[in-house]
Amino acid sequence: xxxxxxxxxxxxxxxxxxxxxxxxxxxxxxxxxxxxxxxxxxxxxxxxxxxxxxxxxxxxxxxxxxxxxxxxxxxxxxxxxxxxxxxxxxxxxxxxxxxxxxxxxxxxxxxxxxxxxxxxxxxxxxxxxxxxxxxxxxxxxxxxxxxxxxxxxxxxxxxxxxxxxxxxxxxxxxxxxxxxxxxxxxxxxxxxxxxxxxxxxxxxxxxxxxxxxxxxxxxxxxxxxxxxxxxxxxxxxxxxxxxxxxxxxxxxxxxxxxxxxxxxxxxxxxxxxxxxxxxxxxxxxxxxxxxxxxxxxxxxxxxxxxxxxxxxxxxxxxxxxxxxxxxxxxxxxxxxxxxxxxxxxxxxxxxxxxxxxxxxxxxxxxxxxxxxxxxxxxxxxxxxxxxxxxxxxxxxxxxxxxxxxxxxxxxxxxxxxxxxxxxxxxxxxxxxxxxxxxxxxxxxxxxxxxxxxxxxxxxxxxxxxxxxxxxxxxxxxxxxxxxxxxxxxxxxxxxxxxxxxxxxxxxxxxxxxxxxxxxxxxxxxxxxxxxxxxxxxxxxxxxxxxxxxxxxxxxxxxxxxxxxxxxxxxxxxxxxxxxxxxxxxxxxxxxxxxxxx
Amino acid sequence: xxxxxxxxxxxxxxxxxxxxxxxxxxxxxxxxxxxxxxxxxxxxxxxxxxxxxxxxxxxxxxxxxxxxxxxxxxxxxxxxxxxxxxxxxxxxxxxxxxxxxxxxxxxxxxxxxxxxxxxxxxxxxxxxxxxxxxxxxxxxxxxxxxxxxxxx
Numbered sequence: 098x099x100x101x102x103x104x105x106x107x108x109x110x111x112x113x114x115x116x117x118x119x120x121x122x123x124x125x126x127x128x129x130x131x132x133x134x135x136x137x138x139x140x141x142x143x144x145x146x147x148x149x150x151x152x153x154x155x156x157x158x159x160x161x162x163x164x165x166x167x168x169x170x171x172x173x174x175x176x177x178x179x180x181x182x183x184x185x186x187x188x189x190x191x192x193x194x195x196x197x198x199x200x201x202x203x204x205x206x207x208x209x210x211x212x213x214x215x216x217x218x219x220x221x222x223x224x225x226x227x228x229x230x231x232x233x234x235x236x237x238x239x240x241x242x243x244x245x246x247x248x249x250x251x252x253x254x255x256x257x258x259x260x261x262x263x264x265x266x267x268x269x270x271x272x273x274x275x276x277x278x279x280x281x282x283x284x285x286x287x288x289x290x291x292x293x294x295x296x297x298x299x300x301x302x303x304x305x306x307x308x309x310x311x312x313x314x315x316x317x318x319x320x321x322x323x324x325x326x327x328x329x330x331x332x333x334x335x336x337x338x339x340x341x342x343x344x345x346x347x348x349x350x351x352x353x354x355x356x357x358x359x360x361x362x363x364x365x366x367x368x369x370x371x372x373x374x375x376x377x378x379x380x381x382x383x384x385x386x387x388x389x390x391x392x393x394x395x396x397x398x399x400x401x402x403x404x405x406x407x408x409x410x411x412x413x414x415x416x417x418x419x420x421x422x423x424x425x426x427x428x429x430x431x432x433x434x435x436x437x438x439x440x441x442x443x444x445x446x447x448x449x450x451x452x453x454x455x456x457x458x459x460x461x462x463x464x465x466x467x468x469x470x471x472x473x474x475x476x477x478x479x480x481x482x483x484x485x486x487x488x489x490x491x492x493x494x495x496x497x498x499x500x501x502x503x504x505x506x507x508x509x510x511x512x513x514x515x516x517x518x519x520x521x522x523x524x525x526x527x528x529x530x531x532x533x534x535x536x537x538x539x540x541x542x543x544x545x546x547x548x549x550x551x552x553x554x555x556x557x558x559x560x561x562x563x564x565x566x567x568x569x570x571x572x573x574x575x576x577x578x579x580x581x582x583x584x585x586x587x588x589x590x591x592x593x594x595x596x597x598x599x600x601x602x603x604x605x606x607x608x609x610x611x612x613x614x615x616x617x618x619x620x621x622x623x624x625x626x627x628x629x630x631x632x633x634x635x636x637x638x639x640x641x642x643x644x645x646x647x648x649x650x651x652x653x654x655x656x657x658x659x660x661x662x663x664x665x666x667x668x669x670x671x672x673x674x675x676x677x678x679x680x681x682x683x684x685x686x687x688x689x690x691x692x693x694x
Numbered sequence: 695x696x697x698x699x700x701x702x703x704x705x706x707x708x709x710x711x712x713x714x715x716x717x718x719x720x721x722x723x724x725x726x727x728x729x730x731x732x733x734x735x736x737x738x739x740x741x742x743x744x745x746x747x748x749x750x751x752x753x754x755x756x757x758x759x760x761x762x763x764x765x766x767x768x769x770x771x772x773x774x775x776x777x778x779x780x781x782x783x784x785x786x787x788x789x790x791x792x793x794x795x796x797x798x799x800x801x802x803x804x805x806x807x808x809x810x811x812x813x814x815x816x817x818x819x820x821x822x823x824x825x826x827x828x829x830x831x832x833x834x835x836x837x838x839x840x841x842x843x844x845x846x
Binding site: 291383386532543 | 713739745753
């Protein structure tokens with residue numbers, strides 16, 4: 098063991114911020130001081146606070162450095178590695194050196210992400226050193242398949258892909274779903290905008306997913322597994338390939354695992370850019386090589402899935418939970434969480450919040466704790482407005498619901514869903530109508546077109562919202578939106594279409610006044626919708642430089658150089674925003690337009 | 695890799711179709727599928743040509759038109775949208791001189807939109823080929839394009 102271990106986060110986010118270059122610079126500086134024999138560098142998966150990347154963790158002290166640049170390397174080596182003094186200016190908020198002293202980490206409970214950011218995901222030995230494949234060994238050598246299913250049922254684990262179906266129950270249905278061959282499929286087609294927990298798990302701890310799949314395969318009696326992963330995740334695909342090769346080499350995948358007669362292997366299938374393929378029947382069609390369109394259920398994949406055979410489909414995070422149930426026992430697993438939602442959930446925290454990134458929390462934590470204690474609240478000078486939870490299938494919850502516990506049933510009851518775990522914090526600068534329109538545009542674009550309610554319904558709703566944000570809405574539009582939304586919920590073929598109206602319906606429920614302002618007063622209260630704002634010159638900031646007048650195509654921006662503040666004549670303004678973009682002093686402001694109809 | 699070598703990697707079964715198409719697309723300099731590629735794939739996996747075309751036109755990552763050597767995919771999902779993907783788009787348009795869906799005259803770049811890259815922690819983000827570039831500012835956009843233009 099070397100004197101110092103440096104864990105360099107090399108998840109996608111930190112890589113994009115330059116973690117590779119930081120590591121190279123650290124290596125060079127370490128070599129320059131002849132410290133290479135004393136310092137070990139480990140490239141790990143995601144550590145969580147993506148926005149502060151590149152991040153690194155230095156042991157034995159456990160010093161957490163953020164926003165490290167290659168130029169910082171000599172100082173880190175000289176001060177810290179050589180003299181043992183942490184470089185203060187690179188610590189989180191310039192103060193707390195250790196992760197456990199930082200609220201972002203202290204409030205989390207890492208189960209699924211326990212290995213992410215700790216081990217080198219490309220070395221199976223590190224996974225095994227932390228108890229990896231022990232759960233599989235226990236299952237194969239000491240439990241009957243029925244015992245495994247019973248343990249998963251008792252743990253209370255529910256599917257982490259969004260719908261929250263009880264996992265043990267699903268396994269039981271597959272086992273009883275018909276004679277072999279049966280299949281196990283890992284849904285890694287993480288398409289929800291704003292969700293990246295599955296990517297982080299695949300990049301940071303791929304063996305946990307493979308082990309979960311192998312345990313599931315033993316339980317349901319399957320010999321072949323597939324991981325269906327998006328082509329947008331090249332790093333995840335590469336790490337998964339490495340993990341598969343290593344697992345086969347050590348014999349934890351393949352024929353006769355642990356000298357038993359159980360054989361199981363996994364193939365990777367890569368998507369080709371279709372959101373709907375995350376829906377399980379569409380995913381099956383895509384693995385079979387067809388266009389990824391859903392089909393009506395029943396029959397469910399548990400009885401008729403891949404090639405018509407019984408097929409178990411769980412998502413990445415669900416599989417990654419499985420080994421912990423067998424290692425710690427189902428009761429220990431169930432001791433975390435609420436009555437009906439057990440264990441932890443990983444969220445991708447983003448939007449107008451101080452700490453963005455990946456967090457894992459016990460089920461039942463309140464939104465307030467998530468957003469304010471872990472997320473650090475909204476940046477200064479802004480006001481919290483809502484959280485969008487569950488992506489394009491989910492909804493927006495307002496400030497008054499901040500104390501709602503985060504579990505499957507409470508969120509559904511309030512019009513959002515757990516979803517895959519995307520959580521966007523919105524502040525006062527967000528227009529809720531525009532936000533809802535944006536999600537609907539996404540689902541309209543991604544609708545596969547097979548069923549009428551989704552194909553036509555999304556277009557109709559989008560058309561109405563388009564008119565509203567342009568200031569051409571009518572009072573009848575709101576009940577019409579609700580009517581179409583209800584029809585889609587009741588009649589669309591798959592989950593994508595059934596949940597597509599949620600962003601609109603939930604904002605209509607909690608932010609109806611904003612819709613009404615757009616319609617009745619042709620005003621966008623957040624000052625976002627281009628047609629529904631007015632441009633105003635802030636007299637104190639205006640230096641009468643003439644830039645706005647020159648940029649304005651209609652002569653609405655008026656004034657003369659060095660003759661005092663300019664002004665914008667609303668009647669002439671076509672709201673193109675040219676003056677706003679042109680002003681070098683930020684003196685042009687966008688305000689909600691006030692106009693009675 | 696030659697097309698024959700690609701075909702040899704996959705079993706002659708319908709389930710190999712998507713992976714086969716990905717690889718066939720990669721054999722063409724313009725990262726697109728030629729009519730003969732679809733015929734090759736159809737014969738290899740034993741499907742009618744109509745079924746192959748059906749799949750190709752369904753998935754956004756397959757192209758029937760030639761594209762540039764590098765594909766620039768700007769994420770326009772809500773996080774990136776809120777974080778300012780549109781100013782990154784303006785800068786990309788300026789830097790490349792083309793609009794979304796178009797290829798630069800020198801055949802070097804194609805500009806596309808993509809749905810979420812899962813890089814929301816560093817939004818706004820784009821992907822150039824397999825590399826994610828995050829926290830996009832106009833300067834970062836210009837630097838990334840310049841880097842690929844110079845072949846680094």
